[in-house]
Amino acid sequence: MGTTGEEAREKRVTWAELYFDLVFVFAITQVSALLHHHHDALGLARALVVFVPVYWCWVGTTVQANIRDVDNLRDRLGILLVGLAGLFMALAVPGAWAGRGLLLGLAYWLARVVLLLLLVRVPGVWQGPYGAGVLVSGPLLVIGGLLPDGPRLALWAAAALCDLSAPLVFRRRLAAVAYHPTHMPERFALFLLVAIGESIVGIGGTAAESRLDAAELAAVAAAFTISAGLWWQYFVYASDAMRHAVEVADSRRDVIRRIFQYGHLALAAGVIGVAVGFGETVAEPWHELGPGAVALLYGGCALYLLTFGYTRWMMFRKVATTRLGTAAVVLALAPAMVRLPALVVLTTLAVVLVGLNVLEHLRVSRAAPEENSRTPERAVGGSV
Template identity: 30%
Template sequence: MSERHRDELVRSEATRQRATFLELFLDLVFVFALTRISARVIDDFTDGQRGVYAGLGQALLLFLALWAVWSLTVWSTSWLDPEAPIVQTVIVMTMVGSMTMAVAVPDGFGARAPLFAITYVSLQIGRVIYFHVAGHGRPDPRQTSRVLFWFGLSAPLWVIGGLADEGTVRGPLWTIAVLIDYTGLLLGWPTPRIGAQRIGGPMIAAEHLAERYQQFLLIAIGEAIFVIGLAFSGSEFHADQTVGFLLALATTVLFWRIYFHVAGGLLDAAVSRSRSADRLATDMAFTHLIMIAGIVLSGVGFELFVTEPLGHLPAAWLIAILGGPVLFLVGRSALEYQVFARVSRSRIAGLLTLGLLTPVTLHLTPLAAGAAAAVVLLGVAAADTRRSRRHPPETATPPY
């Protein structure tokens, strides 16, 4: 294999760092996918046929599968030239497969489980094989072997779980399959004889990767706004519902503010300056996964306190109303450590306060519980503002 042929696919210094329009087009599919995940969880909280905890577990597995598809695509386009025809074809394949998985989400543990599982396996394995064949093994045939080895371990579990008639079998099989897939992603697909190597390794385009993480987090906030608008537009526009609507919108603004305050805007600098850029980029994928899950779960909470602001507050609703902000702050704290090798006290204080509020909010209305969560987030954002005014602008100092 010549270096010239290899460089036809690998990004060069001249390759544009911004996401291409085709990549943004792919993101539209995941906007829809998040709405399906959110709608499914809302049904679990309000309908109760599956049960809240079982429904949350099922939704989490479906969400993790979709995130694995998106993450693998982003790492690939941050290493390879997204303008190359082979890479563009893979992105289109991902769009079609992800859309098919998304439409299966509402009944992804029922009648459409085979469709979801077979599409996931076909997409993850099929695009790796296509890329290897169409690219004549470029740029790294060993990476193809690594990825196929790990997906080969999880694929039977996905397919058998999808085809199983007994729903109680599906959950454990898919849980093991997800653990295998994410272990491979986290460790760089360690494979006998050829070892481990994360996609792209040190050649990852930091600016592109950072922008893609930022864009997906904004997609999650946009999905929450969609849920808020849908809930309020279907309400009676009573005063309490209007307050819930405004409170939910304010909370999304706080998510945006807390995320992008300093650390969220320095992802590219952190990856560029890291001594282990591929490891840091992988770890950032997991922190964004946690934050996005928190925002989606918060969106469910918005639906609950906008539609029934002064009604009875079931204890399970606090999983969404308080648990969503908790997940967001956990992920944001981890991101801050990845960028600055430290965690602000305001993040820790916010998490402790939300934990202490849990037994208190059990005796409040859904709207009051949502307001309590918003006040905590407001306190974190205010602490960030005070810190910025008292200290000079920070630069990224990743811990590794």
């Protein structure tokens, strides 16, 4: 795809967007807390159903900022108003399945209305994802907030499916949207960094209240190694490749939908699972975790790695052998971890991730001649 003069001028993330992200730091913390208190199968479903509208509110604002110049009074105020709605949503999350369901629904609907109004001059904006948010998913969340648990879960799940399917349903209409190739990867990388930051909170928030003896400090070190390993996989081996994929794609719309809107939802969900798992492990290194905490810790890590298999295939039609193989190892180890001390569980996962990153480094170093050593294809990790 050729680069126009407008695209040649690199679009930068604005200060308003970065301030907006601070709301979602809090929102992710609230979703993690919800999952921490209820991490059985039903709790996982409820947390996911609540996380999707929070995430999609962020996605809608990011797309709006990508396709428009938002460094002006009107759009700054609009972004801040969406941020206020996001703050209301975050405050509602802990009681989303009790008395604050209506607040979550109304706050989400407000955010979608504001985003639609910011783009109201765009032809056909009603007949796309922004219109679907105002006319379908927003009302479903509001109505669900008035109902008991069972019907609420059904309606909120339908709202989440509406939001997630809208880019597919309106795929042809979105073909005319001119996405900026550098802004979008940076925004989604920042969102994932926020999610990874929650893993640090999961470590430090728990450890700060403990005795900090040698075993607990060892557990902190192992958990931090896991968090750093997850960061390394994305920001050393994948982020440049994702940006490159957008820049050269024949259809940026499809790359953005598959890699960023969908792929990063799974990446963030995996990291949140790991972060909640840390809260169950660091303060009590000699206690057995049980299946729920192991599922969050190892299942979240496996989901994160499996998603890289999906994104690499979507970008380059290549198999991420090392990441998929490591995900299989993590899942195979999980049942054996259920009755082991938390410190052993953490250390084992840390060793696996360090091993993966070492292997990726060696494969990348040997994958291409020196003149190609800085290309994005190499940066994706050299997995074949």
